[in-house]
Structures are given as C-alpha cells and as structure tokens.
Amino acid sequence: MLKHLLPLGTRDEFGRRARTKQHLIAVIQAHFKQRGLAPIATPLLENEAVFDPYQMGNYQLYRLFGNDGRTLVLRPDMTLPVARFISATNVPLPQKFGYVGDIFRVSRQLSGSYNQITQAGVELVGYASLKAEFECLTIANQLSSELIADAVEIELGDAQFAQRVVARLTGDEGEQQAILTALFDKQVPRYTKLIAKYRAQPLYDFLKAWPRLFGRPECIFKELAAALLPETVQPSLKRLQTVVAWMQQTMPEQVISVDLSSQAPQKYYTGLTFRGYSQAGAGYLFSGGRYDKLLTNFQAEAEPAVGMGLNVDLLTTLATDQQTAYAEQLIYFEPEQWSQAEAYLAKQPHAILSLADDLAGARIEAQCLNAQLIDLTGGMTND
Numbered sequence: 001m002l003k004h005l006l007p008l009g010t011r012d013e014f015g016r017r018a019r020t021k022q023h024l025i026a027v028i029q030a031h032f033k034q035r036g037l038a039p040i041a042t043p044l045l046e047n048e049a050v051f052d053p054y055q056m057g058n059y060q061l062y063r064l065f066g067n068d069g070r071t072l073v074l075r076p077d078m079t080l081p082v083a084r085f086i087s088a089t090n091v092p093l094p095q096k097f098g099y100v101g102d103i104f105r106v107s108r109q110l111s112g113s114y115n116q117i118t119q120a121g122v123e124l125v126g127y128a129s130l131k132a133e134f135e136c137l138t139i140a141n142q143l144s145s146e147l148i149a150d151a152v153e154i155e156l157g158d159a160q161f162a163q164r165v166v167a168r169l170t171g172d173e174g175e176q177q178a179i180l181t182a183l184f185d186k187q188v189p190r191y192t193k194l195i196a197k198y199r200a201q202p203l204y205d206f207l208k209a210w211p212r213l214f215g216r217p218e219c220i221f222k223e224l225a226a227a228l229l230p231e232t233v234q235p236s237l238k239r240l241q242t243v244v245a246w247m248q249q250t251m252p253e254q255v256i257s258v259d260l261s262s263q264a265p266q267k268y269y270t271g272l273t274f275r276g277y278s279q280a281g282a283g284y285l286f287s288g289g290r291y292d293k294l295l296t297n298f299q300a301e302a303e304p305a306v307g308m309g310l311n312v313d314l315l316t317t318l319a320t321d322q323q324t325a326y327a328e329q330l331i332y333f334e335p336e337q338w339s340q341a342e343a344y345l346a347k348q349p350h351a352i353l354s355l356a357d358d359l360a361g362a363r364i365e366a367q368c369l370n371a372q373l374i375d376l377t378g379g380m381t382n383d
Contacts, residue, residue: 021118021316024147025100028120028310031143035135037098037122042081044102045072050080060106062115074104077266079294079307082123087298094126100312118312122288125295125305130239132306133272133290134246140276140286140308141251148318150278152285153255156217156243158236159269159289161260165210168230169198183211184263202228214259217244221258239272268294274308278318285318286310330354330369332362333376340376 032039048063048071062074075081078099086095100120122139124132137154144152162183166176175194182191188211195207206227213220217240224237240258247256264273265287273289288308295303328350333341345351351374356362359375366373 017316017320020320021312024312024315024319025118025120027146028143028312029098029100031139031146032098032120032122035096035098035139037096040082040085040097040099040123041101042075042078042085042099044075046075046081046084047071048073050084051076062104062106075101076103076105078103078119078121078309079123079266079268079291082307083125083294083305084298086125086303087295093303094124097123097125099123119309120312121307121309123305123307126303127306128292128304130242132304133243133274134250136288136306136308137243137247137274138250140274140288140310141254143310144276144278144285147315148278148285150318151255152276152278153257154247155214155257155259155275155277156240157259157262157264157273157275157289158240159264159271159273161233161236162263164230164232164236165203165206168203168232169195169201169207180263183261186211203230211261213261215257217241217256217258220260224260236271243272264289266291283311283314285314328371329374330362330366330371331374331376332356332359337376344374344376 029039045064048061051061051073061076064072066072078101082097082099085091086093098121100118103117103119104115105117106115122136124135140154141152162180163176166179169179170176179191179194181187182194191211192208195204198204198207206229209223209227213223221237221241221244229237244256244258247254265275265284268291269289270292271290273287275284275287277284286308288306290304290306292304293302294305295301329348329352331341331344331351332354341353345353352371354362354365354373356365359377362373362375
C-alpha cells in the first residue's frame with residue numbers, strides 16, 4: 001500500500017532503484033558463475049558466539065533470544081557464517097564460493113550509514129597461493145568496470161604491517177594499541193605525543209612520516225626503501241610490491257594506491273588487504289583480503305582463505321545516479337523560455353536543461369555529454 005501514499009516521482013525513483021539493484025545482482029551472480037564460484041547461502045540468524053572474537057566496535061548487533069535461551073543475532077557479516085558453515089559441514093577444500101545476501105548492523109546515530117546492507121561476496125578457501133588475491137582483484141576490477149561508469153581506485157594495504165612495527169617499539173600491548181588507535185583515527189597530535197618517547201630509536205623518522213604513508217605505489221615504496229624498518233615487515237612489503245607489479249601488468253588502466261597507515265577492514269585479516277572506492281561515492285564499494293586463521297575459531301586446523309565483499313546498495317546508488325544524469329538531449333533556451341523548456345523536458349525522458357550563458361557554451365556542454373543539442377531559441381540542431 002505504500003506506493004499509493006507516495007508522490008508519482010518518488011514511486012518512479014523507488015522503482016528505478018529497485019530495477020537497477022536487481023539488474024546489478026543478476027550481473028554479479030552471472031559473473032560469479034562464469035568465474036566458477038559455487039553459490040552459498042547462510043542463515044539470517046546466527047549464534048552471537050560466532051561473531052564475539054571479531055567485533056570491530058564500529059557497529060552493534062541486532063540481538064534476540066532463542067527458545068533454548070541462547071542469544072541470536074541478525075548476521076552483521078557474511079564471511080564468518082561462511083567459515084562456520086564450511087567447518088560444520090566438512091566441505092572438501094579448496095573451494096570457491098560466491099554469495100548475495102543482507103547483513104544487519106546498528107550503525108551509530110547520524111553516521112549516515114544504513115542498518116541493512118545487501119552484500120555480494122567471494123570466499124576462496126583452501127588457497128595459500130597469491131593467485132587467490134589475484135582472482136579477487138580481477139573480479140573486483142571487472143565488476144566495477146561493468147557495473148558503474150566512474151573510475152574506481154583500488155587501495156592496497158597489509159593487516160600485519162602496523163602491528164609488527166609497533167611490536168618493535170615496545171612490548172606493552174596497551175601502549176601498542178594506543179599508538180595504533182591514534183594512527184588509524186588520524187589523531188595526529190595524540191599520535192605525535194605517544195611516539196615522542198621513542199625519539200632515540202632508529203624507527204623514529206619513519207614514525208613521524210607514518211600518518212601520511214598513503215598514495216601512489218611508486219612514492220610509497222621509495223619512502224619505505226629509505227626507512228629503517230624491522231625485518232619482520234619485509235614479507236609484507238615484498239608481497240605488496242608483487243601485487244602492484246602484477247596489477248600494473250594485467251590491468252594497466254586500473255588506478256592503484258597503497259595505504260599503510262589505516263586499519264584493516266576486519267580484525268580477522270592476516271595479510272594483504274584491499275578496498276575499492278569511487279570519487280562519486282561515499283564509502284567503499286568493495287573490500288577484502290587474506291584471513292588464513294579464520295577457521296581456527298570453529299576448528300583446530302587453520303585453512304588459508306581470501307575473500308571480498310561488495311556493497312550492492314552503494315553500487316546501486318552510483319548506477320542509479322548515473323542513469324539519472326544520462327542525457328541524450330541538451331535543451332538550450334533563454335530565461336523567458338523557461339516554461340517552454342520545462343514543457344519539452346517533461347516529454348523527453350533523457351533530456352536535461354542547459355544552464356549555459358550562451359549558445360556557444362551550450363554546444364561545448366553538449367559535446368562533453370555526447371548529447372544532441374536542442375536550441376529553443378532558433379530550432380533544433382545536431383551539433
């Protein structure tokens with residue numbers, strides 16, 4: 001009944017968004033099938049214990065009580081339920097899985113985040129080779145190119161780099177966490193104060209530059225090469241360099257950045273991490289990485305794994321906005337012709353108004369949009 005209470009334009013917007021979302025899901029599922037990912041679905045309700053070791057603190061869970069007295073939650077994450085399913089069913093590994101489902105998180109008030117998010121994802125379980133990271137990055141690159149028109153930047157990081165750096169400074173875990181929190185939250189004055197006591201250590205010059213350690217790979221690697229870093233971080237850096245070189249060779253148009261001053265997307269990551277974002281969107285379109293110890297929460301034996309989640313709702317927003325902005329015709333008119341222009345606009349679903357000062361400016365605007373210019377001041381033109 002809701003649609004009868006909404007204005008026509010609002011109903012059209014809801015309908016367009018819903019159709020766009022279903023189309024994106026169909027494209028994603030077809031892509032997963034083409035890449036050989038087996039579809040997997042997990043229960044909407046999970047035992048809270050599944051998520052206890054990994055809560056990030058950025059959100060709260062929707063909780064309810066089961067008939068047996070146990071606390072159940074609406075799943076706030078897809079990777080952990082998939083890991084529990086694999087462990088409980090003794091699925092032979094390695095396996096490649098793909099999924100689409102909703103997750104539920106009680107977001108901070110006024111954060112601008114939704115409490116229900118549709119997520120699509122990839123879980124490659126049992127693969128220790130770097131080829132698993134390459135497969136996830138390939139899927140992310142191909143899907144982002146196929147689903148939205150905006151260029152997407154892929155940001156690479158490492159889940160262990162920061163912990164290994166601060167471990168070299170001090171054995172005090174509280175002090176380590178305080179430094180990392182200030183670094184990740186970009187609380188530069190507090191961070192500067194915390195590292196001041198390590199002024200005599202060889203790492204101090206690096207520590208001062210660390211909050212700004214993000215940007216193009218060439219610049220970051222040059223800065224890292226000059227730093228006196230502990231030997232324990234060298235495997236992480238070598239892995240990052242290998243991945244960057246591979247991406248530059250296989251997807252040369254892809255924009256890449258490296259960020260070693262930010263927190264991993266989730267606590268369970270153990271190696272390479274990656275995020276993708278568009279300048280037109282608020283938040284990450286996808287994120288993922290390696291988590292080789294995840295299954296140890298459900299079984300004694302660890303299994304190597306790499307996964308990735310895509311924010312279907314954010315992708316839908318970008319795709320819908322691009323459809324709205326798409327123009328086949330650009331209408332040029334004088335201010336006194338505004339009513340005439342509005343009447344023409346109402347009859348043309350893919351036309352927009354030109355706000356250029358003169359016809360020359362409108363022609364330039366039409367060329368940029370690759371649209372037909374409609375000149376209400378002097379007739380129709382195909383410029």
